[in-house]
Amino acid sequence: MVNEKIRKQVKDDFTEYLTLRKHRKTSERYAILDHIYSIDGHFNMDSLYNSMLEACFRVSRSTLYNTIELLLDCGLVVKHQFGAGTAAQYERAYGNENHDHIICVDCGEVRETSNNLISEDQLKKIRKFTVSYYSMYIYGVCSKCSYARRMKLNRLRRK
Numbered sequence: 225m226v227n228e229k230i231r232k233q234v235k236d237d238f239t240e241y242l243t244l245r246k247h248r249k250t251s252e253r254y255a256i257l258d259h260i261y262s263i264d265g266h267f268n269m270d271s272l273y274n275s276m277l278e279a280c281f282r283v284s285r286s287t288l289y290n291t292i293e294l295l296l297d298c299g300l301v302v303k304h305q306f307g308a309g310t311a312a313q314y315e316r317a318y319g320n321e322n323h324d325h326i327i328c329v330d331c332g333e334v335r336e337t338s339n340n341l342i343s344e345d346q347l348k349k350i351r352k353f354t355v356s357y358y359s360m361y362i363y364g365v366c367s368k369c370s371y372a373r374r375m376k377l378n379r380l381r382r383k
Contacts, residue, residue, distance in 0.1 A: 230319045231261055234300050241298035252283055256291045260301060266313040266334065302359065306334050324360040330369035 238257055242249050259276055260267070267275070269288060276283055292314065295301040304313045306327045313334070326335045347355045365373070 227319070231258065234261060234316075234318050238295070238298060238300060241294070247294065252287050253291050253294070255281055256283065256288060257295065257300065260295070260314075261316050261319065263316070265336070266304065266315050268311045268313055270311070272314075304359070304361075306361070307332055324362055326362045326364070326366075328366035328369055329363050330365055330373075333366055 234257060235254065238254070239249060241247075242253070256272075256276070259279065259281065260272070263272075263275070269285070269292070272292075273283075273285060273288055276288075292301060296303055300317050301314050302317050304315070304325065306313060306325065307329065310332055323336045323338045326337055327333070342358060342360065347358070
């Protein structure tokens with residue numbers, strides 16, 4: 225859960241963004257933003273829609289999609305596409321620690337790790353660029369899928 229200071233900052237940033245681009249400041253847009261910043265980790269559009277319904281806030285899917293586009297454009301939400309044919313995943317941009325994504329190419333499972341494969345010193349060496357956050361994608365095969373592959377290969381060898 226994100227603290228109140230960050231929630232206020234993202235609301236202020238969103239208000240400024242909407243004002244500068246002459247978009248309407250609707251209660252639905254702010255409710256979606258606040259709901260997103262109450263979610264830990266990744267979400268997709270279906271899970272966001274369902275969790276908003278569970279929280280007794282009715283919003284149309286089109287309002288969700290339109291608001292997500294605004295939040296992406298102003299940098300308050302990050303979009304991830306972890307593999308071909310998979311649904312886009314999103315997460316809040318503020319209040320997340322830098323982390324890496326480990327994606328299994330067989331089953332599509334996504335895990336987060338904060339092993340900090342890139343050190344703060346390495347990030348500081350990037351000249352003329354201020355890093356707000358980073359995210360790294362590491363693709364491979366998880367242990368469960370690797371085991372299943374070995375078992376299948378063993379069965380084929382026995383035939």
